[in-house]
Amino acid sequence: MKTKQLFTLFTALVTFTCFSQNTITVDNNPGITEVTNFVYANLQDAIDAAQNNDTLYIQASATSYGDVTVNKTLNIIGRSHSENNKISYIDNMDVTPNASNSYFSGLNFTDEISINNPLPVTDLVFENNYINHIGFSLSSGGINNCIIRGNVVRYLGESSSWDSPIQNGVLTNNIFLHDVNIAYPESVSLKNNIFFCYTGKILIVNESNNNTDLIIENSIILKMNSNAGSVSPYDGIQFKNCLTYNPNASVFDDLPGTGNLNNTNPQFENVTDDDFDASTDDYHLKAGSPAIGAGTDGEDIGLYNASGYLFNMFGITYGTPTVNITNITESVQEGQPLQVTITASSN
Structure with a gap:
């Protein structure tokens, strides 16, 4: 990948808030009063009302914000994807080319992020999300x-998806x-990830037909x-300084490539099964890994790794404010003050 392309990509990460024009709160919890251009209960209504480069904060809710279409440049930021009772759910999200340069973080996508336009969508950033x-x-x-x-991504791309690629x-x-x-x-950099293999094989597929290897x-x-495991049976994939591990009797085949640690315990602090x-x-x-x-x-x-990026298990977006109620009086007499302890922080 060209240096210029990488610079453009990472510039998008650090500048998304700099060009934000307005901040809109989206909250579908009971009792929320909508205020035009500031507070909406319906996410699609908020998207439709927003201007390019606006930031939408999606509040945690037990109720999903449903299916949406994003057709402009927006920063859409949720509370978290997995923190107990503080999750911002979206079902299906259709992303159009007009949504290029958008940023999505702290969201739990229960269905699919669909990118189905004949034209490419460019300069997207997905960070700190759970994506089905x-x-x-x-x-x-x-x-x-x-x-x-x-x-945390369950499925990426489609089988036989060479006409619908991820480029750069x-x-x-x-x-x-x-x-x-x-x-x-x-044109794809694929590094410092964890791949789970649930069934017989982990399916990492190089869909290109130009005889170029995918480097992981x-x-x-x-x-x-305890099922027998092996890495993707498909050609065109090379592993560089990767590690395989199965704590059971069955072992992985050696990875094709160089510098790999085959069938080696990475010594995590705590990972016990296939469920995230x-x-x-x-x-x-752990020390000594x-x-x-x-x-x-x-x-x-x-x-x-040394990139400076800190993976967050709950999908909380760094740099955004969060408010937590840590203590609340269970019941009070009518007319008496309700004692509430609230803490606020910037992640």
């Missing part, structure tokens, strides 16, 4: 110049729970159940 599926139709232009970082993409510090389909691998760096492939559990899992490496310093350029293998 990022999908493309075979006629779509896909994503060009994107960052997918710090997410940085996919790093993510947990991938199921199939990963990549096209145009010569500094990543960990896990299989925590934000409240109990801890993917930090063989993955420490074993990546390319002496980096650690796994989610936490």
Whole structure:
């Protein structure tokens, strides 16, 4: 990938708030009073009312904000994707080319992020989200110049998706729970991720037909159940300084590539099964882990590397304010003050 392209991508991360014009709160909890241009109960109404570069804060709610279409440049930020009782849910989100340069963080997408326009959507950033599926139709232009970082992703792309690629993409510090389909691998950086293998094989698929290998760096492939496991059977994939681990009797085949640690315990602080559990899992490496310093350029293998990005298990967006009620009087007499303790912080 060209240096200029990478610079453009990471500039998008640090500047998204600088160009924000207005801040809109979206809250579908009971008792919320809507205020035009400031507070909305319906997310699509808020999107429709917003101007390019506005920031929408999606409040935590037990009720999903439903299906939406994003057709302008917006910063859409939720409370978290997995913190107990503080999750911002969206079902299906359709992203159009007019949504280029948008930023999405702290959201739990229960259905699909659909990118189905014949023209590409450019300069998207997905960070700190739980994403059930990022999908493309075979006629779509896909994503060009994107960052997918710090997410938990169940499915990425579609089988036979070479006409709907991710081009000029940085996919790093993510947990991938199921199939990963990549096209145009010569322009995709895929490193410091964790890939789970639930069934017989982990399906990392290079959909390109131009004989260019997909390079996966500094990543960990896990299989925590007793089924026999092996890495993707597809050609065109090379692993560089990656690690495989299955604590059961069955073992992975050696990875194709160089510098890999095959069938080696990464020594996580706490990971016991195939289910992602934000409240109990801890993917930090223990002192003495063989993955420490074993990546390319002496980096650690796994989610936490020298990039400075800190993976957040709950999907809380750093730099955004959060308010928590830590203590509240259970009951008071009529006319008596209600004692509430509120803490506020910037993550």
